[in-house]
Amino acid sequence: MANVVITGANRGIGLELARLYEARGDSVTAICREGNEEIEDIADQVIAGIDVTDEENLPKVVGMLHKLLDGPVDILINNAGLFTNETVANMSLEGIRQQMEVNAIAPLNVTMNFLPLMTEGSKVANITSRMGSIADNTSGGYFGYRASKAALNAIGKSLAIDLKPAGVAVAQIHPGYVQTRMVGFTGDITPADAAAGIAARIDELTLENSGGFWHSNGQALPW
Template sequence: MANIVITGANRGIGLALAKLYEARGDSVTAVCRETNDEIEEIADQVLSDIDITNEEQLPGIAMVLDRILDDPIDVLINNAGLFTNETLHDLDSDRIRAQFEVNAIAPLMVTRELLPLMAEGTKIANITSRMGSIEDNTSGAYYGYRASKAAVNAIGKSLANDLKEHGVMVAQIHPGFVQTRMVGFNGDISPEQAAEGIAARIDDLTLETTGSFWHSNGQPLPW
């Protein structure tokens, strides 16, 4: 049984990942702003009312996990995300700043806080987007989202380099265009399909591939 920690686990991809790992027989810790009956039934423990951009709350997550987990964290999935669209004709610096806080800075701070609970073999998955690929950007706009996901990709690469000597692995995983509330339930695949692909990429992650940027279908993505 593995110890799995998922942020933003109360809906969408996070909830689908919680279901998948629970079905595997793993111990799931859900971290979220708001809980609900579904995640309460699935997860072994739910840490709710958590704002991952509030650094004062993060030590509390580590304290609770240190108390309830007998073994190190096996997988940390930084899944919580924020998506808005900014164009040159509709720029809002507050929206852009909020996306950086949630999509890029928070995964780094959560990871740092939980590092003492990790060990050799722990895997960290940052749920990013191919919209953070500079090479793949052929349509523009989405200034805050694109830039914040490019930032978390850079952060994940640095984490991979810094943690490799400790046997901790990091991957940046694009889930695909997923039918979630974040995108108005448009999309090409269901959250369950995305979760299966993400879990497969995490399973396949090694020290040789740490730091990579992947589509959940296994395709390497350009930076």
């Protein structure tokens, strides 16, 4: 049984990841801004009221998990995210700042705070996006989302290098174009399918392939 911690676990991909790991017999801790009946029914522990950008929250969560968990955090999934669209004609610098805070800085801060709970063999999965690929950008726009996910990819790569001596592997995983509220439910795959692909990539994650950037279907993505 693994101890799995998921941020942004109350809906969408996060909720389906919680459902998947719970069905596998793992212990799931859901961290979210707002709890709901679905995640309360699924997760072993729900820590609600947590804004991952609030630096004062995270040490409190770590303290709670020290008491709640039997063993280390085996899998940390940084799933919480924010998506808006800034264009040349419709620019919001504040929106860009917010996405950088939620999508890039918060996952780094969450990971750093949770490191004392991890051990050799632990894994960190950053839920990123193909839109963070500079090489793959052929349509422009989405300044904040693209930049924040590119930053997350760079952070994840550095974490993979820095945490390798401690035996902690790190992956950047693009879930696909998923039918979630974030994109108005217009995606190509269901959250359950995305969660299955993400879990498969985490299963395959080792220190040897740590630092990679993958689609949930297993495809290696360009930086």
